[in-house]
Amino acid sequence: MKIGLDAMGGDFAPNAVVSGAILAQKELSAEDQIVLFGKEDLIRQIIDAKGASADLFQIVNATEVIDMHDKPIKALSSKKDSSLAVGFEYLKQHKIDTFASAGSTGAMVAGAMFSVGVMEGVLRPCLASLIPKDKGGVTVLVDVGVVPDAKPDVMCQFGLLGSNYAKTALGIDNPKVGLINIGEEDEKGNQQSQAALALMKEEKSYNFVGNVEPIEIFQSNVDVIVCDGFVGNLLLKHTEAFARIFAKRGLVDDYVKRFNYEIYGGLPLLGVNEVVIIGHGISNEKAIKSMVLQSKSIYNSHITEKLREALTT
Amino acid sequence: MKIGLDAMGGDFAPNAVVSGAILAQKELSAEDQIVLFGKEDLIRQIIDAKGASADLFQIVNATEVIDMHDKPIKALSSKKDSSLAVGFEYLKQHKIDTFASAGSTGAMVAGAMFSVGVMEGVLRPCLASLIPKDKGGVTVLVDVGVVPDAKPDVMCQFGLLGSNYAKTALGIDNPKVGLINIGEEDEKGNQQSQAALALMKEEKSYNFVGNVEPIEIFQSNVDVIVCDGFVGNLLLKHTEAFARIFAKRGLVDDYVKRFNYEIYGGLPLLGVNEVVIIGHGISNEKAIKSMVLQSKSIYNSHITEKLREALTT
Numbered sequence: 001m002k003i004g005l006d007a008m009g010g011d012f013a014p015n016a017v018v019s020g021a022i023l024a025q026k027e028l029s030a031e032d033q034i035v036l037f038g039k040e041d042l043i044r045q046i047i048d049a050k051g052a053s054a055d056l057f058q059i060v061n062a063t064e065v066i067d068m069h070d071k072p073i074k075a076l077s078s079k080k081d082s083s084l085a086v087g088f089e090y091l092k093q094h095k096i097d098t099f100a101s102a103g104s105t106g107a108m109v110a111g112a113m114f115s116v117g118v119m120e121g122v123l124r125p126c127l128a129s130l131i132p133k134d135k136g137g138v139t140v141l142v143d144v145g146v147v148p149d150a151k152p153d154v155m156c157q158f159g160l161l162g163s164n165y166a167k168t169a170l171g172i173d174n175p176k177v178g179l180i181n182i183g184e185e186d187e188k189g190n191q192q193s194q195a196a197l198a199l200m201k202e203e204k205s206y207n208f209v210g211n212v213e214p215i216e217i218f219q220s221n222v223d224v225i226v227c228d229g230f231v232g233n234l235l236l237k238h239t240e241a242f243a244r245i246f247a248k249r250g251l252v253d254d255y256v257k258r259f260n261y262e263i264y265g266g267l268p269l270l271g272v273n274e275v276v277i278i279g280h281g282i283s284n285e286k287a288i289k290s291m292v293l294q295s296k297s298i299y300n301s302h303i304t305e306k307l308r309e310a311l312t313t
Numbered sequence: 314m315k316i317g318l319d320a321m322g323g324d325f326a327p328n329a330v331v332s333g334a335i336l337a338q339k340e341l342s343a344e345d346q347i348v349l350f351g352k353e354d355l356i357r358q359i360i361d362a363k364g365a366s367a368d369l370f371q372i373v374n375a376t377e378v379i380d381m382h383d384k385p386i387k388a389l390s391s392k393k394d395s396s397l398a399v400g401f402e403y404l405k406q407h408k409i410d411t412f413a414s415a416g417s418t419g420a421m422v423a424g425a426m427f428s429v430g431v432m433e434g435v436l437r438p439c440l441a442s443l444i445p446k447d448k449g450g451v452t453v454l455v456d457v458g459v460v461p462d463a464k465p466d467v468m469c470q471f472g473l474l475g476s477n478y479a480k481t482a483l484g485i486d487n488p489k490v491g492l493i494n495i496g497e498e499d500e501k502g503n504q505q506s507q508a509a510l511a512l513m514k515e516e517k518s519y520n521f522v523g524n525v526e527p528i529e530i531f532q533s534n535v536d537v538i539v540c541d542g543f544v545g546n547l548l549l550k551h552t553e554a555f556a557r558i559f560a561k562r563g564l565v566d567d568y569v570k571r572f573n574y575e576i577y578g579g580l581p582l583l584g585v586n587e588v589v590i591i592g593h594g595i596s597n598e599k600a601i602k603s604m605v606l607q608s609k610s611i612y613n614s615h616i617t618e619k620l621r622e623a624l625t626t
Binding site: 134145148149180182189190191193213214215217218228229230231233234235237238239240241242244245246249250251252253255256 | 531562
């Protein structure tokens with residue numbers, strides 16, 4: 001397969017990205033190839049400096065870069081030769097099978113929607129994050145950043161997207177889906193969560209178990225937790241911040257180590273027509289390597305096809 | 314002063330409450346008295362069993378109890394002889410100077426609003442929580458549970474309430490107030506946070522510093538962080554859950570110890586006409602003791618008078 005990677009995306013690009021690609025390449029099969037999008041001369045320089053062979057990669061020259069300060073939609077149309085725009089064009093034309101970047105989340109979401117498009121039947125795509133559970137395994141948190149003002153029907157469908165991701169990519173049988181709330185009782189929460197709860201209780205396409213409090217993110221009672229993109233992103237950032245502070249204080253054990261984003265790669269964008277993965281802006285080479293390997297495993301889980309099936313039944 | 318305490322509120326009431334009151338009484342001055350509201354015979358039994366003297370307390374008999382399953386407003390009107398309803402009547406009549414309970418948050422908020430009432434000029438009262446900072450000190454998080462659907466003007470005023478609490482009760486000079494968000498840029502967030510930001514940027518009554526990400530809760534750049542009651546309660550619960558998991562795993566240092574709710578007492582309800590404090594439902598005797606001592610120190614900070622001044626200037 002062809003694994004597309006935006007060489008110019010992320011705070012430490014292109015160095016960390018190309019270095020991560022070199023690491024990942026060593027763990028891929030002969031039939032897999034990483035396709036790097038970005039400034040070809042720069043990419044070749046880094047590969048050379050690392051003593052690796054450029055022949056192992058496909059390099060697609062793209063002269064522009066979309067950075068964090070660019071307005072996503074405007075940048076995509078004005079910077080047509082950016083690594084991100086060219087990468088998505090390749091994805092659309094099936095010249096690559098997956099596309100990943102540690103660049104601007106907004107530009108990645110917009111790029112995916114405008115190129116490969118949103119899956120039929122999907123109201124809004126969402127980003128899924130994996131949070132390690134205390135007793136092993138992970139919780140899928142959806143959405144963590146695409147839709148800050150998710151309507152109740154959108155939140156209800158996040159349950160379906162997250163449930164199918166947990167089933168397909170993580171191999172969890174009949175995933176238990178909860179709705180984040182400040183209490184377990186039905187009448188708790190804000191208007192949005194109460195309306196979403198009412199819809200989710202009627203939903204037959206996944207195994208909904210009701211409201212769950214934040215502690216359940218770390219426990220083993222549910223597999224998928226639904227929230228809007230505002231709350232989800234806050235909880236994700238809060239988790240990262242807290243874990244980082246503990247680690248900095250030397251309070252580290254096997255569990256705390258699992259909060260290291262490097263081992264998870266990136267966040268899959270669920271509900272678009274191809275496999276698109278968005279990495280952490282601070283991705284180092286280890287994180288990029290994980291994201292490349294994750295691209296392959298998610299692609300091989302056939303999540304896109306399975307989600308399409310789930311949406312039409 | 315007279316410190317009112319609901320002996321029947323909380324998961325371990327009345328035992329933990331009365332035991333906590335006995336501990337607190339030893340640290341109060343001779344002119345201070347704890348006034349216990351609840352089933353007098355039960356309260357006297359516990360005092361006797363602890364080998365303490367009932368003469369040190371004022372006990373106000375109240376035969377009913379409002380529990381977590383009661384609908385707050387209905388319970389307050391139907392259970393007129395509940396410890397909570399009687400306690401608030403005493404507060405209203407100035408027979409006590411402060412009132413605290415580890416019982417139902419909803420009933421406490423409703424009880425305060427219907428008895429002593431909301432301060433003139435206050436749109437909605439809010440609950441303030443203290444989160445320990447990594448380098449020492451605390452962050453005031455407002456609101457953590459009263460208004461899950463706070464409108465932008467309400468959120469803007471939470472900044473004033475929280476800022477005055479930080480100044481008056483915590484002695485922080487010119488507190489820096491931030492708005493919780495998923496990014497620091499003005500255009501980040503949901504519609505609610507964007508609208509609140511616009512109002513807060515124009516606000517002259519406190520020192521607003523802009524959007525802040527969750528990591529700032531633990532850092533020293535801001536003193537007060539504003540959020541709506543839904544997000545605030547989630548972040549508070551998430552913090553408690555995370556800290557508890559770390560502690561359970563033996564990952565404890567001086568900082569983690571400061572996350573123990575027992576040492577903070579309860580959450581002051583800001584924006585009502587008297588000092589009202591709501592304790593954690595799981596309060597043990599140590600937490601109750603903290604809440605009694607906190608009642609005294611908050612009362613002595615003259616926060617009610619100072620807030621009233623701040624609201625009229």
